[in-house]
Amino acid sequence: MNKKTAKLEAKELNAYYGDFHALKNINLTMEEKNVTAFIGPSGCGKSTFLRTFNRMNDYIDGFRTEGDILLDGRDIYAKDVRVDELRKEVGMVFQKPNPFPKTIFENVVYGLKIQGIKKKAVLEEAAEKSLRRSALWNEVKDKLHQSALALSGGQQQRLCIARALAISPSVLLMDEPASALDPLSTAKIEELIYELKNDYTIVIVTHNMQQAGRVSDHTAFFYMGELVEFAKTKTMFTSPQDNRTQNYITGRFG
């Protein structure tokens, strides 16, 4: 087996919303082309941590970090890092599907157009590739120029994944990507995550323990801003080392 390399690393990471200490001295390494699930009770800092990897928290007044976040060994909070470049590398999919009120095609190629790509043939090829990759092509290939808002919730979420993939990121952050979807659409998203990890490093926040078990290689359990435990998912669910992890995964709290 190939030795996996570190893709994302947090080193002594602390994060604050004003005076509130939201993430406490987090050290974590995530391997390339792996799926890592973040689990833990509501408010423990999962989304905050996820959003540090593409600097999504930068928009929040009073938010600050200490310590380092590294992508391919480079500090993404360094002064010379361009956030727009970073977000090409680190794509994100949110809890609620959020397609733009545009056509399916325009949604997928949105990021490419912002980058100045205008050639129709290039955009068409990229759209097809991304829609195939997100397992949506067969369902939408005959209505690419219809409104994305007419798609079902599950299709909209796969469209948002296609939109994220179109700009060729190497990391995909997913914040509870299936929690607003029905079981069948959820299963499709899970299958897709399983497929995508051949090419992408994926980090997923989920409240659904079965989902973490099904899709992730590694799981990180957070509690009150601390990373309590990080392990291979199988190990975490069969023999957690910390009582808090044990209590959470057996449903005693959270």
Ligand SMILES: Nc1ncnc2c1ncn2[C@@H]1O[C@H](COP(=O)(O)OP(=O)(O)OP(=O)(O)O)[C@@H](O)[C@H]1O
């Ligand atoms: N914009 C903000 N301003 C101030 N505090 C915030 C902000 N966003 C989150 N927090 C606080 O930071 C803590 C961690 O929130 P976060 O959303 O990261 O938790 P979470 O584990 O993702 O929760 P959930 O599972 O409910 O989504 C919470 O106490 C929350 O109230």
